[in-house]
Amino acid sequence: MKNILFELKESLIISLKAIWSNKVRSILATLGIIIGVWAVTLMVTANQGIDKSFQEGVASMGSDNLYIDKWSWFNNDIPWWELRNRRDIRMEDYERFQELVKLPIAVAPMKYTFSEIKFGSEIVEGISIVGTTHEYINTTTLNFDAGRFFNELESNGGRNVVILGFTIADKLFPNGNALDNYVKILGKKLKVIGVLSEQGSWVMGAFNPDNQAFLPIEFSLKNFAGDRFGGITILVRAPNSMMVDEVEQESIGAMRKVRGLRYDEMDDFSINRQDGLLSEIDSTMGVLGAVAFILTGLGLFVGGIGIMNIMFVSVKERTREIGIRKAIGAKRRTILGQFILESVIICMLGGLIGFILTALSSLIMQQFLPVTVNMNIVIITFILSSLVGITAGLAPAYSAAKMDPVDALRYE
Amino acid sequence: MNIINIEHIAKIYEVGLEEVHALRDVSLRINKNEYVAIMGPSGSGKSTLMNILGCLDTPTHGIYQFKEKNVSIMNDNELATIRNKEIGFVFQTFNLLPRSNALHNVELPLIYAGKVKHDRIERSQKVLENVGLGDRMHHKPNELSGGQRQRVAIARALVTDPAIILADEPTGNLDTKTGEDIMALFNDIHEQGNTIILVTHEEYIAKHAARIIRLRDGLIETDEIVKDRYIPKRNNLSKV
Numbered sequence: 001m002k003n004i005l006f007e008l009k010e011s012l013i014i015s016l017k018a019i020w021s022n023k024v025r026s027i028l029a030t031l032g033i034i035i036g037v038w039a040v041t042l043m044v045t046a047n048q049g050i051d052k053s054f055q056e057g058v059a060s061m062g063s064d065n066l067y068i069d070k071w072s073w074f075n076n077d078i079p080w081w082e083l084r085n086r087r088d089i090r091m092e093d094y095e096r097f098q099e100l101v102k103l104p105i106a107v108a109p110m111k112y113t114f115s116e117i118k119f120g121s122e123i124v125e126g127i128s129i130v131g132t133t134h135e136y137i138n139t140t141t142l143n144f145d146a147g148r149f150f151n152e153l154e155s156n157g158g159r160n161v162v163i164l165g166f167t168i169a170d171k172l173f174p175n176g177n178a179l180d181n182y183v184k185i186l187g188k189k190l191k192v193i194g195v196l197s198e199q200g201s202w203v204m205g206a207f208n209p210d211n212q213a214f215l216p217i218e219f220s221l222k223n224f225a226g227d228r229f230g231g232i233t234i235l236v237r238a239p240n241s242m243m244v245d246e247v248e249q250e251s252i253g254a255m256r257k258v259r260g261l262r263y264d265e266m267d268d269f270s271i272n273r274q275d276g277l278l279s280e281i282d283s284t285m286g287v288l289g290a291v292a293f294i295l296t297g298l299g300l301f302v303g304g305i306g307i308m309n310i311m312f313v314s315v316k317e318r319t320r321e322i323g324i325r326k327a328i329g330a331k332r333r334t335i336l337g338q339f340i341l342e343s344v345i346i347c348m349l350g351g352l353i354g355f356i357l358t359a360l361s362s363l364i365m366q367q368f369l370p371v372t373v374n375m376n377i378v379i380i381t382f383i384l385s386s387l388v389g390i391t392a393g394l395a396p397a398y399s400a401a402k403m404d405p406v407d408a409l410r411y412e
Numbered sequence: 413m414n415i416i417n418i419e420h421i422a423k424i425y426e427v428g429l430e431e432v433h434a435l436r437d438v439s440l441r442i443n444k445n446e447y448v449a450i451m452g453p454s455g456s457g458k459s460t461l462m463n464i465l466g467c468l469d470t471p472t473h474g475i476y477q478f479k480e481k482n483v484s485i486m487n488d489n490e491l492a493t494i495r496n497k498e499i500g501f502v503f504q505t506f507n508l509l510p511r512s513n514a515l516h517n518v519e520l521p522l523i524y525a526g527k528v529k530h531d532r533i534e535r536s537q538k539v540l541e542n543v544g545l546g547d548r549m550h551h552k553p554n555e556l557s558g559g560q561r562q563r564v565a566i567a568r569a570l571v572t573d574p575a576i577i578l579a580d581e582p583t584g585n586l587d588t589k590t591g592e593d594i595m596a597l598f599n600d601i602h603e604q605g606n607t608i609i610l611v612t613h614e615e616y617i618a619k620h621a622a623r624i625i626r627l628r629d630g631l632i633e634t635d636e637i638v639k640d641r642y643i644p645k646r647n648n649l650s651k652v
Contacts, residue, residue, distance in 0.1 A: 010523050021511040324507045327468060328568065329496020329524040331489045405468045409507065 008341075011334065015342040019349075022314070026346055029310040032303030033350025034357065037385055039296035041358040041377050047289045049371035054281045056370070057208065064241050065139055065274060066248055068097075068234040068255060072270035074280050086268045088231025091221065093258050097234060100254035103247045106138035110233045111217050113224045117164075118184040119172040127168060129185060129213045131220030132235075139237040142209055145169070147179050147194030150216055158218025163194035167210040188223050190215060244273070303350070304388040311343050311396035322400050323408030336401040343393025344386055351385025414480075415575050415607055416442040416465065421474030421484075422630075423460050434460040435471070436630035442576075442609065447602045449610040449618035449638075452627035459580075461627065462611045466499055466578045467491045479575060496524050500569025504581035506561040508553045514540060514564045515549040521572045539567045543597060559590035566597060576607045583617055595620050596644035620644070 019026045070086045072078060094109040101107065111131035117124050130136075133156075137149040150161050162183060169178045169192075182189045199210050217232070238247040248271050255269055315322070322335060330338075355378065362371045423435040435457045442448055452458040463469040464476060467483055470491070476483045478494060486494070501507075508517045518536040527535075540549050543563040553561050562582060569577050579598065583591030599620060602608050612618050619642045626633040 006526060017511065320507070321509055324509060325520070325524075326492065327466070327495060327501050327507070328521045329492050329572075331492045331524070333489075334524065406463050409468075409503070 008337065011337045011341050012345075014338050015345055018314075018318075018338075018342055019345060025310060025314075026349075029307055030346055030350035030353070032306035033300070033347050033385060033388060034303075034354045036296070036300030036303035036388075037351045037354030037381055038357045038361075039299045040293070040384060041355060041381055042361055043289075043292045043296045044380060045358060045362050045371050045373060045377060046365060046369065047285065047292065048374075048376075049365065049369035051281075051285050052370050054285070055278070064238040064244055066236040066238070066244070066251060067272040068236065068251060069270055069272055070231055070268075071272075073272040074276040083270075087259070089234060089269065090231060091217070093255075094232060094234050096258045097251075097254050100257060101236070101247075101250055103239065103243065103250050104236045105239050106135045106235075106237045108132050108135040108139055108235045109217050110136070110235050111220050112233075113186075113220055115186050115224075117168060117172065117213060119181065122172045124168050124171050127165075127211060127213055128207065129215065129220065129224075131215055131217035131224070133217055136214065136235070139235050140209070142199075143197040145195045145197045147192070149194055149214070155216045156218065158216050158222055160188060160190045160219060161193045161215065162190040163196065163214040164192055165196050165208075165210045165212045166198040168213060169195040185213070185215075186224055188219075190219075248273070300384065300388060304347075304392040307343055307346060307388065307392040308396060310346075311339060311393055312399070314342070315339060315396045315400040318400075319403065319408050319411040322403050323405050323411065326403070326405035327409060332401040335403075336397045339397030339400050340390060340393040343397070344389030347385040347389030347392070348382075351381045354385075355381045413444045414441055415444050415478065416440070417475075417477040417480075418465075419475045419477075421464065421471035421476060423457070423464065423469070424472045433630050435464075438474075438627075438630070438632055440625065440632065440635065442607065444575075444607055445602070445605050447598075447608045447610070447620075447622045449612060449621035449624045450627065451613060451615075451618050451624055452633075453613065455629075456627040457630040458611055458613075458627050462578065462580055462609075465576075465609060466501060467494045492524075496521055497572060498575040500572065500574040500577045502562070502565050502569050502577065502579040502582045504584035506553070506558075506565045506585070508561060508564055508568075510553055513550045513552050514545060514556070514567075517553070517564055518567045518571050521568060525572060536567070536571055539571045540564070543567045543570075557590075558586050559593055562586060562590075562594050563597070566594070566601070570601065570606075576609055577601065578609050578611075580611045581613070582610070583612075583614075591617070592644060599644050616642075 067073070068089065070089055071083050091109060094107075098107045109132060113129040113131065115127060115129055117127050117129075134150055134152045134154070145166065147163070149163055150159070153159075154161050162185070164172070164178060164183075169176075172178065172183065173181070178192045178195050181192050183192060184190075196209055199208055236247060236251055238244045251271055252267065255271075256267065259268055261268065325335060358377065358381075359373045362373050365371050418441070419439050421435060421438050422433065425432045425434055438457075438461065450458050450461060460469070464471050467478070467486075468491075470476070470484055470486070474484065478498065481494075483491070483494065495501075509520070512520075515533070515536055518540055519532045522532040522535060537546075537549065540546060543566055545560060545563050545567065548556060548560060551560075553564070556564065566577075566582075569579075577598075582598070583594055586594060595617065598608055598610070608621070610618065610621050618624050619638060619640065621638060622641060623635070623637055625635045
């Protein structure tokens with residue numbers, strides 16, 4: 001054991017000397033590895049960042065929420081035409097459901113309308129307008145920059161009040177005095193009574209609260225679209241994440257009662273859960289990650305071939321040196337170790353530089369993704385570059401080790 | 413004492429479909445502290461014999477006993493160990509590592525022998541001083557003259573205190589004067605009790621040895637004691 005460590009140490013010194021005396025070539029050979037490691041680690045970093053921002057975005061929807069809907073969001077076991085033929089969920093369903101369930105801390109109906117919002121000459125387009133009740137705010141973790149959510153009275157009366165998401169308010173009222181102004185939605189005037197604080201995640205698009213406006217569902221059903229058009233979604237919030245399953249079971253029972261289903265009839269509604277969205281995202285990210293890994297891995301592979309090539313050249317060029325070393329007593333494994341180590345060191349060097357580049361580029365990426373360079377990246381870099389080094393160095397090192405000393409010494 | 417004992421060795425190379433008999437039937441013994449020159453025209457098999465004597469190659473037939481160990485049946489690694497511990501090579505083209513300084517070149521066999529750094533440096537410095545290069549230790553080969561390079565190579569050969577020094581045309585790349593200095597150095601090394609085998613094709617160089625073995629067509633032609641041996645004037649080499 002001591003002997004092997006000793007040989008390793010000596011080989012290390014010999015290899016370092018050899019690399020140092022071929023500086024330019026070593027750097028050029030390293031370039032492929034630098035770029036390969038850079039690509040792989042940057043991709044992993046970005047992937048982690050995107051994943052994280054999805055998680056954050058989804059969490060901003062409220063993590064303990066269930067969505068009872070005619071449509072199933074993710075489960076594609078039921079064909080779409082059957083989903084389409086289901087009865088819409090109406091406000092009456094919501095009201096009866098609300099009376100039947102005991103576990104949720106809040107139950108709110110939701111009716112989406114997509115429209116533009118105007119204030120004077122300013123227009124914000126493509127906004128999802130959520131008609132709901134005062135209960136809605138209890139299903140979220142939203143905060144206010146100014147004002148408040150609408151109350152029970154305003155909700156039941158279907159009053160013309162609206163709460164604006166941060167981005168909308170910011171565009172319509174750049175000076176920040178949105179409260180008590182009247183904005184126009186589909187020709188109706190609504191008074192701004194609240195502005196939400198910024199959520200910041202770009203992931204959820206139109207479903208990001210930053211790009212949403214909230215108003216009483218009575219108002220939207222009366223003025224925009226009747227509930228006959230598409231129906232509503234019932235939002236159910238469980239008291240905590242441990243109870244989501246229980247709440248789901250209770251909701252299924254209550255909903256079957258509301259819909260008057262017999263024991264042998266299938267559910268004609270779906271309970272959608274956020275973890276469905278998360279697992280969907282996970283599987284999508286998994287595929288994306290795998291593809292990205294293969295593509296960037298290809299870069300690293302090419303880099304590895306570059307190293308192998310340079311090592312073959314190096315072995316050929318140093319045939320005489322190998323002959324000398326063998327003549328004065330270097331064993332096969334000593335020569336093998338020397339060249340593999342050389343290749344590993346070159347790759348590690350490339351890995352180190354690639355890692356530094358990744359760390360630097362992640363600083364730039366932080367502008368739009370919540371990325372961090374963590375220990376995983378360091379480990380990935382270390383393992384990848386030593387693996388490439390060993391693989392690329394093996395064949396050249398073996399060809400050096402098995403050289404015949406007589407031929408090697410005679411080599412010109 | 414018998415260091416080298418060769419009995420009826422032959423070396424056959426296969427070149428294409430033809431068999432080339434580089435050595436046909438060679439037997440010889442070399443004792444401790446002998447100074448032997450091996451001579452012969454090119455194609456006589458002297459390089460092949462030298463490679464076999466140096467454990468760089470093994471004979472096709474016959475037995476080669478080195479210090480009573482049968483080298484003919486050894487594998488690569490065992491041969492490497494013998495070369496490292498028992499044989500010091502001096503080549504015509506010096507064969508130093510070009511990018512390493514004199515000290516590191518001399519140190520190299522000790523690295524492969526597994527000696528610790530401190531001992532290696534101490535021993536290498538001593539040997540280099542002894543061949544008269546005390547002030548050139550940190551020079552690289554290209555910063556040294558031909559004679560100095562050959563001295564580094566001789567120091568490298570001596571550093572492990574081997575059983576034989578095997579010198580292949582050691583003066584072939586040197587001018588006459590420098591060659592003479594190197595031959596004087598070999599003479600000193602011999603007088604300190606070392607065994608030297610010198611391969612050369614120059615009669616004049618061979619005459620420095622005490623015994624000349626002449627090869628022709630893979631066979632020993634003559635093997636005789638040199639009567640008019642040329643002994644160069646002494647260097648002031650001290651024993652290391």
